[in-house]
Amino acid sequence: MAAQIDHIVFDIGKVLIHYDPNIPYERIIPGVEERQWFFLNVCTHEWNLEQDRGRSWEEAENLLIAEHPDHAEEIRAFRKHWHEMVPHAYDTVAIMESLIDKGRDVTMLTNFASDTFRHAQELFPFLKKPRGVTVSGDIFMIKPDVRIYEKHAADFGLKPEATLFIDDSFPNVEGARKAGWQAVHFVDVETLKKDLDALGVAY
Structure with a gap:
């Protein structure tokens, strides 16, 4: 007992x-396949989890932008539009x-x-x-x-x-x-x- x-x-x-990160990104990246690729390869669950572990957003963004410079705006949008995800x-x-x-x-x-x-x-x-x-x-x-x-x-x-x-x-x-x-x-x-x-x- x-x-x-x-x-x-x-x-x-x-x-x-x-909580759903797709909400703002349906507007930011309208294409379904492109958006899925972005979450699987750029702003991944694992990447976001490191902010939950205490990494700063500035460091997190800089790391990804160095790897994916063509997606800098979309990467910064994650924190910028976070309030829409909740x-x-x-x-x-x-x-x-x-x-x-x-x-x-x-x-x-x-x-x-x-x-x-x-x-x-x-x-x-x-x-x-x-x-x-x-x-x-x-x-x-x-x-x-x-x-x-x-x-x-x-x-x-x-x-x-x-x-x-x-x-x-x-x-x-x-x-x-x-x-x-x-x-x-x-x-x-x-x-x-x-x-x-x-x-x-x-x-």
Whole structure:
């Protein structure tokens, strides 16, 4: 039987807020094949992940522009138009806010570049409501590295076995479990409600 849950930790991107880099690039690079090539070969997921690990946007842009000088404008557009990539929040926010209102201990653990996270907090003020947050870009480590979960638990005084983590990435869920946390894979709001019901977490 699972331990009682005293702490609830939310991921942010694709759990609380939508994220899709295609949104501005459908305008910047209208051709579907050209845009797909750009994301597979220039502004790749792996490249963006290094900003989540703490690399500055200036360094990131300069590295790519040196490799792809003909795409300098499109490369700089990633950070310039980042706010368009996070167009709206999910209904999950209502669950998080209800948990906080009920006196639950809620924190957040996210792979996010340091500056874009602060930008996100201005766009979505509810990101300031939980007790606190661990931002990967601030501490130079990213999920699913077990150390980031251990650091979050230590910084916020969480008991791992009494901590529930909610993330849309299954590898990140597995990382939390390796750290001794309970964790659920976020698919959609209705599934999350069923998962919370099964764990006896009222929201």
